[in-house]
Amino acid sequence: MKQFVTKLFFFAFIYVMISIVTSYFGSYHWGNPWYSTKVQFLESQKTVAINTCFFGSSKIYRHINPAVFDETLNSGEDKVITSFNFGAPATFNPQTYYLYEKFLDSKLAEGVRYCFMELGQVDLLSDKMLHQDRTNYWQNISDLIYVQKSVYGNKDLTLSKKMNSTRNYSISYMEKVLFLGTLRQSMLSENYYDAQYLGEAKNGFFPLEMELEITNDTVVKNSLFNRRMNFEADNAILNRRTDRLTKFYATSSSYFDVVNFQRIKKLILKSKERGIHLIFIVSPLSTNQKLINLSKQIPDMNLIDLCDPIKYKDMYVVENFFDKGHLNSKGADIYTELLAREFDRKILKNR
């Protein structure tokens, strides 16, 4: 029995070693088709002249138009800013941190001076996200520990939610380590290339109504169409969320995720070492008291908060939204311009 178990253990151990070694031959972003497409596109360019990048979820991908951003900041012939949007749907914390750290270590980061990242709370990883390439590809032991620290330090969560999160992260981590069915995909990055994700101007910005118009994927088309129709039928949800946000900003509460904050500080420091100024963005509709509290801890030079509904009324106008959670092209342009002006006022003019 002992001999059997020992041999089996060694057999499995060698397999895990093989899978770890083979993982070095794959790209770090293989399971995220949006991000992967963008990186592959930039790497295929002979000259990459970007100096400003945006990272985060769909609230970056669908909201920040680099063309508007550049135009707002560049006067005449003088090109101060050339930006690119690396945002990808559902790229939550800590996936965003993982991608950003890997980006910092890559050649693409050379020449980059400013990076914007969506401020987000640690995702609990719901059951529906399990067994997917995009949930597994970025899993690693340090992020696993980071998530557990954050989740178990969160007094707002019930024990069962915490345990479910531990379970789901552990399963995803094991699937990543064992490469359950993903070995081939991880080695073939072209599986994750779709030029459509680059957007019309090939700057990484792809508004939702544009996707609704041009996509050939009927599932995506129907889903976007339904989201749009649902919002048109009942846009009162926007008012409810705005009211909630207003209350959050009026409430004096100091409870925030310390673990996330420590990580943010490390990211700012690591960026600085690479000569990059990292700025966190609090996007409109980031409806969470803890997140707003967290934003207040971040140094002012590393934060742009465009979420406050009192200050930024334009950001909460129904006409500027595609669905209950995302801006449309018009809203995105207004938001991007606002972001650019805030960036100019806070950072560029204080250099």
Add this chain to the structure above:
Amino acid sequence: MLFNSLDFAIFLPIVFLLYWAIGGKQIRWQNILIVCASYLFYGWWDWRFLILIVFSSFLDFSIGQLLTKQLVPSKRKLLLWSSILVNLGFLGFFKYYNFFLDNFVNAFSFFGMEINANSLNIILPVGISFYTFQTLSYTIDVYKRKLEPTKDIVAFMAFVSFFPQLVAGPIERATNLLPQFTKVRKFDYSKSVDGLRQILWGLFKKVVIADNCAEYANIIFNNSAEYSGSTLVLGAVFFAFQIYGDFSGYSDIAIGTSRLFGFNLKQNFAFPYFSRDIGEFWRRWHISLSTWFRDYLYIPLGGSRGSLLVKIRNVFIIFIVSGFWHGANWTFIAWGALNALYFLPLFIRNKNRQNLDVVAENRFLPSFKEFLAISSTFGLTVFAWIFFRAENIGHAFDYIGQIFSKSLFRFPAFKKDELIGPLLILIVVFLLIEWLGRGQQYALERLGLNQPKIVRYAFYYAIVISIFWFKGSSQQFIYFQF
């Protein structure tokens, strides 16, 4: 819980270690663990249907006890029929209620009478066809005095719910499996290694062959009107490999897992695609079901005794019932009837048992005659699989009609063709390994055992890596729905 899931990969080692930690002499505790583990395994899918298994176990255990005490033949018969009716009643309700109701309504409307009858939204309990037949075999064997009923309720519950074969077989006979629950099981190193090898091969069949073939078979069958005849032929061939890889893979994993716990289950698939005629195919395909029907239906009906008409009737009954067992759809009945038609010419000429040995035994290649016989038998089974896979009879005939069109001579074309080459190569490698191991219980049983350790392990790692490398999108085991 699926065999090819992470849940099972965690579940199995825990149960294995606990089981052997209890020790071989503590049979009762080991059996209790098996029952608990089996109920957990089953309840992972839907715990509510555990009630059916528990009820069925208690019912057949009690009837078994009563049968030994009861000596009056008419009362013994009554006990037997009460078990058959209750067990088949559950099966009939969950599996066939809507089918019979719909056909009843359709028959009335055909004669111009409209009746209102609403179908029920019934969930089919996973594995009900398998464990129902297993418990029935116990009661029938006790009734026929072929088996002494067990007095150990835990052993009996373990026999009914034994997790490796609970949801998709092999359908074990009480005469083979039940006594193993009452004997001391000792850990056997070589048996366990053999079990792992069989699990490995089963996973390869399921994950690499069946799941990858399924992707193409599904695309082609679901959009058959858009494809050429030649592509549809390939679609049917992919389905043939899908169903073989899926079901025999499951059986291999079940048998291998049982061996880890010291149990011996019977072989369920004996390389059926190397059969030289349909008679041989049915001796090699889903052996546990074929022999069940043979012993409990065909022989009681008279078997091959009686007039030619009675014999033909019996053949049709067994094939049609076997088809119907697979599902409540006319397609399965047509599949069974077609196989009966294939079988009859051999049966009438008394040539259905001419190929009892292993094909090309002690030779690497088959003779040309054998090759032709294997190819034509495979062709016939592939043709029959079209009925098995089709959504309905109309779909099957459309599919066949499309095959026999001018487009049959066009080069096959797919919408998603980037992996078709590697998949065809994989199928060839798979067939080669199966061919080399065709004389064994499963292909890897003796393959490479006389090679140096390093070669053997490199081969096993190649299989493991190919499982992870070529894994198709996960499909549920086909036979779960039966």
